[in-house]
Amino acid sequence: GRNSVIVGAGNMAQQASTAVIQETALEWVKKDNRRMLHVVYRVGDLDKTIKFYTECLGMKLLRKRDIPEERYTNAFLGYGPEDSHFVVELTYNYGVDKYDIGAGFGHFGIAVEDVSKTVDLIKAKGGTVTREPGPVKGGNTVIAFIEDPDGYKFELLERGPTPEPLCQVMLRVGDLERAIEFYEKAFGMELLRKKDNPDYKYSIAMMGYGPEDKNPVLELTYNYGVKEYDKGNAYAQIAIGTDDVYKTAEAIKLYGGTITREPGPLPGIGTKITACLDPDGWKTVFVDNIDFTRELE
């Protein structure tokens, strides 16, 4: 009757205003100053990993910090300074020498000019090669896969010189369209490339904040029919810079993300952050750009 007409009109008005709020949030997210800062994961022996990354992968040790009160140490490594490059942040927890990598984490991608040469070097240093150099199945790019001391996979991709050799973080997802929509809307990423590979029963989507040849990307992989993965306890998260963690959290909530850490300053250091989970449960931390720059000083 009349009441349901009124309730119906109320719902429509509410839906319309939600749409307006979502659009406004999306516009802000698109204009925000975002960049992938680092990828965080746990290792069982910091010195061993640092040695492997510097000697075999050509990374530099950028900084190290020990937080004895919390019983962990961080080491940052990469191919250039943190104020302009995507880097790895290793976490060593006192007394923990082994982690479960799980099945959801894929690999970190490293662009190198000569995959065979890099693989030879890795073999000479006693590293593990799990896939010999050669064209990727169903494509032309020469690749190889290697494993670091904890069993994290690195895909070596043959490319010309690049300012950002640490070029991919590959994570497996249970619904590619759902993941693309989330990273576009809630994170303001761009869908840079999408490829279906029916012969090998998977699809991938490259998502990021700028063209793939100059910026790191999140490579989402969907394997036909696989809706869920065990995530283990080794891989942690990607950190992304933002001008406003509060607005960032609002946008994530509007687009179906789960905030696991409300926006605000971290006790002790004061850096403003917020953390969330994507629809597959992969974690991301957003860090205030100015606070992050201050941390590097």
Ligand code: GSH
């Ligand atoms: N089932 C694979 C997975 O989940 O890792 C699908 C992803 C995939 O196959 N990716 C390509 C690959 O690893 C690279 S884009 N190819 C293996 C090869 O060429 O040996």
